[in-house]
Amino acid sequence: MSPDGGLVLQRGVPEGSEGQVAALYWEAFGRKLSPALDPPEKGRAFIAAHLHHDRGVVALARDRVVAVAGYQLAGRALTGGGVRDVLSAYGPVRGLPKLAVLALFERTPAPEEMVMDGIAVDAAYRGRGIGSLLLTQIAAVAAEAGCRRIRLDVIDTNPRARALYERHGFTAHRTERTPYLRRLMGFGAVTTMHRPVTGADATSPREAR
Template sequence: MELDTTDAGTAGTGPVTVRRGLPVGAERRAAEMYWDAFGRKLGPALNPPEKAVPFIAAHLNADRAVCALLDGQLVGLAGYQFGGRALTGGSAAAVLRMYGPLRGLPRLLLLALFERHPAPGQLVMDGIAVDPAMRGRGVGSLLIEEVAAVAAEQDCREIRLDVIDVNPRARALYERRGFMAVRTERTPYLRGLLGFGAVTTMRRAVGTTEAREL
């Protein structure tokens, strides 16, 4: 699957291609993109960035990524959770080693708030990160459809994801690609701590296609 960006005014000259798995050597770049996309959400648990980015890079599960490449460079990625493994990892012991016992323990409690586990027949998508220069050019749609292909091959019935209330652009993308909101969990008491006050769960049946342009 690919997206032609020749006339899109990007720094690259070829089409965007999508591949499964994180390329060797792209861990730092992937972590930086992931932090750019989700640092607002994960910041209270993993800040400061100079610790968070290396921690994420060191604990990525490369086989749980779908990546978009332009001229061989990573410009987008989507993570998914299936079979007990997600794109981002890191044990409790790893968190305590990085941040120390006193600062690490409250961080583990915050990280536990973000844990989402697939129900039988589900594949959970962990979110999409796209290079700012490539946003609005269909990269996110390509990544979603490749994740959908993975879900179909794994005989999943549906894809599930969560989107926070301060990210309406992401929600709009998911809706365009066939996801429907099924539940919103409101946590206004956490807004001051986490920066968002509601999380909406969205689902898309595997096999659903979207006719709109990428």
């Protein structure tokens, strides 16, 4: 069930809402993304221009995206854009250092594994259980794709996100200390978490109203 009668949960990013998704992503992860995609307005435009619409689950309120969770399957994630795209947007002088930063975010799924991106929720809609609904849908997508495990990374400065993941069956697998990234991106450790995909995950409804 939806936590609010006016909310609709939907798989896939609706056409025309790319800017809304990019704004949510930047609000949630801008500190981490800014070294690679600054200034903010250009970074949001880059994200919007290179979205893979079929690699996300969104919550809609009055046809506006108010929350999003992305995932990576079959070599494609919600946020895209390759080497040529970065160099075209920023030029070779600024683009090459940005590619080096973006490489820090690369995560390749293991066989039968889904890699999940973080969840971004509009500030006005937090505390309504939307993150839990998105995680349930992500698990259903993983089950239908034949995945046996979901993997994600959570930074040390986001304990609320880690608590949410733990409530949904994720457990810490390893923690990598990254003190060299604290000044650049604002965090000093990254914990990789795993969650098994079960048969029960496949029974989740495709959308909630």
